[in-house]
Amino acid sequence: MRTVVTAIVLLAASSGGCGGGDISREVGARCDTARDCDDRCLPPSDDFPDGLCTLDCQTSDECPVDTRCVDKESGVCLFTCNFTTDCSFLGPRWECNEQNERADQNVKVKVCVGG
C-alpha cells in the first residue's frame, strides 16, 4: 500500500512541476536567431542545446505559465522542473538544475537548462 501511495505522490510531483512541453514561438521553440521567435532567441550553446525561444524578464510574473524568470542572460523565462526527466521534451541534453530567481537572487528555482 505504501508503495502505491509513494508512486502516486511521485507521479503527481513529476507531472505538476514542469511545463510538459507546451512549445511555441514565445517559449520553447528551437531557434538560431530572434527571427525564429516572438521575442528572444537564446542561440544554440551548452546552456541552451539547439537554441531556445524565450522572453526577457525581470520577474516571474512576466513569464508564461510553467516558466520562471531566472538570473541568466540578464533575465529570461525558463521551464520549471522537478527532475531531469521533466526536461526531456526539450531534448536529451537538457537537465533540471537550480538557478537563482531574477527578482530575488536568494531564491533558488529548478529550471531546465543544458547539461
Next chain:
Amino acid sequence: MRRRLTTALALAAATASAHAEPSLVSGPEQADQDEIGDQAIGAELGVAGGGRVTPGGLRIAGHYLYQLSHQDWFDGTASFTYGGGEARCFRDRMDTFLCDHGFTDGSSVEISANVRRVFAPRGSFHPFARAGIGVALVRFSGDDVSGLAFPLHAGGGIRARVAPGFAVVAQADVQLGLGLFGHGLGAEPQLGMTVTAGAEFRLR
C-alpha cells in the same frame, strides 16, 4: 344563354390558369426568371476564415457567370484574401517546422471554376447552391511561407433582384483541400470558410 355560360367558364378557366402559372412552373423555368441572364458579372466583399496554413481575412471576389442550362450557371471566380502578416511558425524541439496561424492570417489569390444551381424562388429570394474547384497562391509573409493550394468549394446563397438586370447576392462557402508549401512544411490540409455579399449585373 348556354353559349354565354360556356364562354364565361372558358374565359374564367383560362384566367385562372394564367394566374396559377408561376406556382406551377418547375424549377428550370423559374430559374430563367431569376434574370441572371445568359451572362453576368458580380463583385463581392466579405470575410474569410482560415487557420494553421489556410489564409483568412478580408475577401474580395469577382464573378463571371455563364448560363449552362435552365438551372445551372458556370461561375468563374477570382478572389483575393488579405489577412494579418504576423509570424506564427516555429521549429519544435524535433526540428519540425510547424505553423499555427490565426483565423484571419495570411493572404491568397485564387481562381476557381464553379457551377451554380439556382432553385425555385422563395418570395423575392432565389436560393442557390454552388460547388467547384480552385487553385490558389497562398502566402504568409511574416514567416516567409508560400504555397500552392487546391481547394474544393461547396456553399450556397441567396440572390434578390433589386432592379432589371441588377441583383444583390449573399453567399457562404466552405473550402476543403490540400496545399503544397515550401519551408519544409510540405503538404498541408486546407480548411476554411467565407461569407460574402455583393451585387450582380446582367450582361445579356
